[in-house]
Amino acid sequence: MPISQAFFRRSNALLLAIGIAVLVGIVATSLWLTSASERYFGEVTAARAVRSATADLLSLVQDAETGQRGFLLTREEAYLEPYNVALSKLAAQRGNLERAAAKLREVGPLLQRVTSELDQKMAELAATVEATRKGDTETALRMVRSGTGKQLMDDLRTDLTAILTNSEAELREAIDAQLIASTRLRWTTIIGAILILAMAGAASWTIISYTRELVAARREVETLNVGLEERVRERTDALVKANEEVQRFAYIVTHDLRAPLVNIMGFTSELEAMFKPIDAYVVAGSAASPEQKAAAEEALRVDVAEAIGFIRSSTRKMDGLINAILKISREGRRELRVETVDLTGLIETAAAAVHHQASAEESGGIEIDSQVPRVVSDRLSLDQIMGNLIDNAIKYRAPDRPIKIAVRTRRERRGWVKIEIEDNGRGIAATDHERIFELFRRSGTQNTAGEGIGLAHVRTMVRNLGGDIAVRSELGKGTTFTVTLPPDLAAYRRSAEA
CATH class of the missing domain: 3.30.565.10 (Histidine kinase-like ATPase, C-terminal domain)
Known part of the structure; x- marks a missing residue:
């Protein structure tokens, strides 16, 4: 059934409205899911930062304790190198942990205990190192044997492990939430693209069908009317050009073919004059004078040969002109493939x-x-x-x-x-x-x-x-x-x- 103009307009307006609504929905959902994904990514980054800062802080304390024990055993300053390095980095690393942990939930109390334990542990290490430097090795060893340092280290390790566990849990939750948001975003894009393609396909089918009918109708009209003026103009131009070419061709035939013909006629007349001294010599016979003989020989060898050469050249030129005209004439009659x-x-x-x-x-x-x-x-x-x-x-x-x-x-x-x-x-x-x-x-x-x-x-x-x-x-x-x-x-x- 032919598609009416009213149906074409209504259907395309409806499809356009649906397509715009779907597009707006896709954009809004994509923005919301993108924002959520960015938020979850921030949580993942924070959890990883806490994990890294916690591990680095624990490693520094262990390095400091290792340097302290080596110094107590050997009393040589070289063994304090790990202790000194850890001491120089400790403040910055504590700051990193505090900044990173501030973004996580339920780590405030743990962070306070870690701060207290860390201060006590570093104080205990500093006291033993100072006593050993003064030569009071007995006091230093007594402080170590008291178990206070070990207990502080165990408490510190336990609390740091708890922070790590908490950050790992939040990391997994954030990663899972980010995956869910990414999956929803992907499915939103896929479903939206399918809907838009469906709307575009329906609109294209309507447009193509309507256009095909218009083209068919227009082709029928063009068969009768379109191009009529153009064809008239082209045919008029062709006739004018053909008439001009006929005139030029007639001029060429009369002028270019006439020129060698005139030459032939002229040299023919000259040939008649050239044969007069020859005729006189022949008539005189044995009584001919040397002058008559010389004139006859010059006419026969020079003048006649020259005239015949000019006549031959003119005939060749006429033959070339005629062949060229025949060539163009044959081209005009050749059946084109x-x-x-x-x-x-x-x-x-x-x-x-x-x-x-x-x-x-x-x-x-x-x-x-x-x-x-x-x-x-x-x-x-x-x-x-x-x-x-x-x-x-x-x-x-x-x-x-x-x-x-x-x-x-x-x-x-x-x-x-x-x-x-x-x-x-x-x-x-x-x-x-x-x-x-x-x-x-x-x-x-x-x-x-x-x-x-x-x-x-x-x-x-x-x-x-x-x-x-x-x-x-x-x-x-x-x-x-x-x-x-x-x-x-x-x-x-x-x-x-x-």
Whole structure:
């Protein structure tokens, strides 16, 4: 059943509202769970800090006790090194424990007892060390044997262990809570993404269905109306160009073919005059004078040979002109074979054929930037077009710099394909921009072989493919030929015939 415009609007508005609500829910839940996760992470960090500070403090007290006992046994100051080091670090480590434990619950009383026990233990160690230094070893040993130091150490170890146990419990609780928050956050994201994808899928289905119906209806209308003015304009332009070409062609035929014919007629008339001294010599026979004989020999060997040479040259020129006209005429009648053409590969092949000429000099070469990989057209025509234009860029290079050629393909209006062949060659004068496409016309210094039919042939092939060719150039700076073609020759033909 066709989708009405009202249904399309209502359904998409509803889906949009649901999607926004789901998105807001996901964002709110994610923020709350992220905040909880950060809080649990802080608790984990605090518990780990307490555990580390507790272990470090216990290790310092044990080091101090070890140094004290070594000193009592040996009475050598070297054995007090652990004691002195522990004593220098003790205040800072106590501060670390107090700061870390302040963030945990139920450790206040334990921390107070640890502080008291630690003060007593360090006082006991200091008293024994001081007595030993004064030589009163008996008093020091009596203090050790009294067991007060051992009891203080046991109490301190017990209370520090209790703090560790408490911190471990809070650490496990915080880790479990953090895992739960992370799991909830993950499931919230997954469920929310599924809901959003479902809403997007439903909206996409509605939009695609509605758009498909619109496109079908629009295509029917376009079949009848859209492009009519464009086709009229294109056909008018084509007729104008065809008329101009017919006029130019008629001029070329009458002018360029007439020139060698006039030469032939002129030298034919001269031949008649050249045979007069020969005829006089033949008529005179044996009575001919030496002057008559010399004149006849000069006419036969020099003048007649020269005239025949000029006549032969003129006939060759006429033959070349006629063959060029026939070539372009046959190209216009050739049946085009429409197929999918790998445009990028075709350009690369054409460039590879002359790459050795372009890259022979340092910093020279051919650069290809193809953004239109394929077209539907006639492969042979495209191959001849690209080969001719790239070959011309090589042929008419500037003698004072390495040749650089850039070939680019782009999409433009209505999806048409634009092919640009840019070079840094010697350039073309502005007055010759249109003239170079005429048959037997060439531009600039004629220091390369050619008859002036290449670009005329190229334009004929381009127009047979439904496109056109233009040129931008400046003397001394280079030339850019732009070929514009329909992306699908078969579709273009159907549109032109409609």
